[in-house]
Amino acid sequence: MLEFVLFGAGRIGSIHGRNVAAHPQARIRYVVDVNQQFAAQLAAELGATVTSVEEALADPAVNAVIIASSTDTHADLIEASAKAGKAIFCEKPVDLDLERARSCETIVNAAGVPCSLGFNRRYDPSFRALQQAMSNGKIGNLEQVIITSRDPSPPPVSYIKVSGGLFRDMMIHDLDIARWLLGEEPVEVFATASNLVDPAIGAAGDVDSAMVTLKTASGRMCQISNSRRAVYGYDQRIEVFGSQGMLQAGNHTPTTVTFAGEPGVVSDKPLHFFLERYADAYRNELQDFVDAIVSGSTPLTGIRDGIRALELAEACIASLETGKAVKL
Amino acid sequence: MLEFVLFGAGRIGSIHGRNVAAHPQARIRYVVDVNQQFAAQLAAELGATVTSVEEALADPAVNAVIIASSTDTHADLIEASAKAGKAIFCEKPVDLDLERARSCETIVNAAGVPCSLGFNRRYDPSFRALQQAMSNGKIGNLEQVIITSRDPSPPPVSYIKVSGGLFRDMMIHDLDIARWLLGEEPVEVFATASNLVDPAIGAAGDVDSAMVTLKTASGRMCQISNSRRAVYGYDQRIEVFGSQGMLQAGNHTPTTVTFAGEPGVVSDKPLHFFLERYADAYRNELQDFVDAIVSGSTPLTGIRDGIRALELAEACIASLETGKAVKL
Amino acid sequence: MLEFVLFGAGRIGSIHGRNVAAHPQARIRYVVDVNQQFAAQLAAELGATVTSVEEALADPAVNAVIIASSTDTHADLIEASAKAGKAIFCEKPVDLDLERARSCETIVNAAGVPCSLGFNRRYDPSFRALQQAMSNGKIGNLEQVIITSRDPSPPPVSYIKVSGGLFRDMMIHDLDIARWLLGEEPVEVFATASNLVDPAIGAAGDVDSAMVTLKTASGRMCQISNSRRAVYGYDQRIEVFGSQGMLQAGNHTPTTVTFAGEPGVVSDKPLHFFLERYADAYRNELQDFVDAIVSGSTPLTGIRDGIRALELAEACIASLETGKAVKL
């Protein structure tokens, strides 16, 4: 049985904690959160103990950590966990500062511990099946990737202010998916963006709607579109196009029921948000991490991916500021 | 924590056992199976103990039983469990003999224990959403129900021989769904059937393809079609039609990926068979049973439903033999 | 250039008249209608002359007739046209009386003229593609056919009274499609029906909702469902199921636009009624008739098909009255 520490007892921490509790090979030994009440409540549910970062990492029985605390704690926890020799699963991002993220990577590599980064979408059954079909040559040579990612509604402005902005916080997921699907590193990035959804987001210095274009050395291209609001639910779609055809992964719905009546033929809206859409992905992600610990396999998403995606987010911001395609 | 006995450690027993093990309010205390090896293996996985029917039912700590053993044991186990005052969840059918099933019902009612019958399809999220939308008046007055139910491939003839035949074994599920959706008891049943899939099924005296028509007193009508083989997977669809429109529940698929290429636009086949399609239904079914035990609610499917569906299956068989619509 | 007489200048006559006018090899020479105003108006539009039945059929320049007048005139016009040696296209039915229809057939056969019967649905591009794919072995051995046919709204009761009733007027189309798809003559017919849509239809002695089951000698089965009202539009679907898979032909819509918003994901209702849905079918039907005249090919639908479908409609009525499957 693998013993886990869970850093962060909030919404996403609870998801990971419950998945570990339901996993036949793993359990949560400790829960750590600055909010003692949250920590105590989740620990009770999971049969775990509340403790501090230091004590948790000092326990030699602990095999692995899950970092699901606030973004500004990620780098410190990664470094401390790596130095303590624990396998690391960290929610994205590594850090909002690229230099700091890179120094984390150095420490993780030096420690030689597995480090999986929470780019959950790669673990989604539909996206994964699309990527595997493409890898198996289903569409011949890949030429174009089109990624749609829209949240059902914008987060509070208080969150926007500490989020690092749309590119580092939201589009980073799509930039990771783009890299994964393109099969080559982007060498050119162009971004444009607007404040269309909520004026308060603009007042906070951020954008809420964005379109990005990537290009690789061999000429493959990718378009990404983002919006902080979609009234019909979480819109998460991928299209890959190549010399032998196209693969598309559509939204997931709660049911397959359709109603035909006066207003037309009506089917379900997409699953509401990431907790619903990516419920399976979170389970697959944990399994991938457990496999990495147990069998030494390389996690599907590592700290390097976190840094690459952050570099692309930085390039988007630079492109937005200069009106030019940024070369990488 | 509710303590369960699991009778039957085969395929469907394992499903129920694991769902109980994952349920926060319930656990498997005992596993009973004539195959001691199966029993021991599943008990180990679930943290349960292998025992006999008698000892399990004699334990006052036991709250409930799950009967997932072979059909010919159902009636005995229902009766013994009812007399021991345990809440009962039983896979369909109650018994292949209608009289015996009715005497089970008498004993269950006398014992006053909750008794839930495993008509899993009513718990499927899509079918349930369809039924609830209809109940909420979405299609006005219901007029027609059309049910499609096709298995991916026929069972072995050894199973066919003890199954009670297509109507009692397979169509019984559709007959239950028909009753549930029609909202009125059928008063007229017509059946026709053929042996088209596997000559060995015909040689065993059974049919493998069937079409049934039901009618209620108010004139509502229902068509059911069954086949023991569908090369594209488990085909489970419902259509209800009324004065204000139509609701359809389609098949479920592993992913939402489509491929557009030379052969056309290709999407996933339906989920392979009942274990995949009804995975959520089995979880919902358990929750409904737990609710019945804990809060005294009436299970969505009870022993009465098992008997009614069996009566309809018998009427189908009589119709097939006489070439007439059978009045009920 | 083929010279046509058009009998009947109403709704369906106008459709056929305009299709002839637009056909490069044919023109309408005469229009005949008891309503002189209708006749004059349509004749003017088509560049034709208004005349009487007798004069039209006496003109040796006339190659063909289209019979789109009221049902009670069909048999007389078929017989007169056959005797005049004209190629005949007749809207269904031949006649509501089976004996009279059979005597028409005798006269047509004796005259040796092409005679095409207006079972328009066989000419629908989707239904035809389905039938051809099946004929090409796409689903292996056919086992089950499921036909859905629902009108958007019931006709006036005045029409119901002269229509011959739902089975001879409406379901006759589906019975023809069933014969065409089954590839074998039905040997057993069961019908049930209700008056659910409009009490005035019941008061007129007819039904408005019906379900029929057909079976062939080799055991193939077919289910048909009919309703005189579907608030979401003309519902015309076919499903054929066999040893190697299933083919389905769905409804046609005005556009491919979908809206995703608060109420769900909404797509178009089916095309409103037969004039819209079968616009292409009427053109294909004319082409098939022209081919029969010009090249001597056998029309896809002939007078024999009209009689067979009427026999099945009569069998439905007998089954409804007796509660038994009628053997043919």
Next chain:
Amino acid sequence: MLEFVLFGAGRIGSIHGRNVAAHPQARIRYVVDVNQQFAAQLAAELGATVTSVEEALADPAVNAVIIASSTDTHADLIEASAKAGKAIFCEKPVDLDLERARSCETIVNAAGVPCSLGFNRRYDPSFRALQQAMSNGKIGNLEQVIITSRDPSPPPVSYIKVSGGLFRDMMIHDLDIARWLLGEEPVEVFATASNLVDPAIGAAGDVDSAMVTLKTASGRMCQISNSRRAVYGYDQRIEVFGSQGMLQAGNHTPTTVTFAGEPGVVSDKPLHFFLERYADAYRNELQDFVDAIVSGSTPLTGIRDGIRALELAEACIASLETGKAVKL
């Protein structure tokens, strides 16, 4: 009856010629083509006379011209027709040279004749329904437009060489659709492109795959993707996204037939190419032009639209060369 001259008896000229011939208010009086054989053949089919540009335009009975000849003749024919006072329908582009196109516009405006430009896609029933739903406020405030346009296979390199290149020849359609849907003029254009489909296209100095981003003054954004090859057929889709939801217009298919079998659930490929997909659009386009002549309405697409789209194509080319977003 309106009298038309048809300039150009090739593929697209034949389409327009036949649509005029089938129109109740219009006919082709003259056909003009440098290829006398093509001209004679089409004229015979349409009941028209072969003549020269000069004689055709000199005939006072002529009301309108259709310019469907090679691109390098468009400007001359527009100017001559305008000066002769004829209503003009011209296939895109006005001219590959922007200055020449602008001087055409001056002459057309001075002559005061209706001038409709053949941006056929605006007349497609699905695209038009999407645009009208959006205009009616269906999605609230428009924020994002995503346009997919892929040809089934690349044209011969001989055509590529005189086409003006992908942006002026192919994407110009999408740029027009973008302007139409955005409801505001783009103020910023970014383009990237590759030679992925056919090396011969690259050798001819052109690209065959492109992605473009547009932005308007209010911050609305648009992504366009183009490819010269899609093995599954002509891929023509539009998505518009706004504060109240999303509208999507999908591909059109020959039938609604689906096959469920071993390889999955297979539906039709999109209609093969523009002649099939836009058959209805060409008819609607002609009706719009006839309306403009008869009732003085403004055509949905005018010479101004041709010039604006060309300006955007030029901006794409400039952006591709500089790696910067081009301001307009």
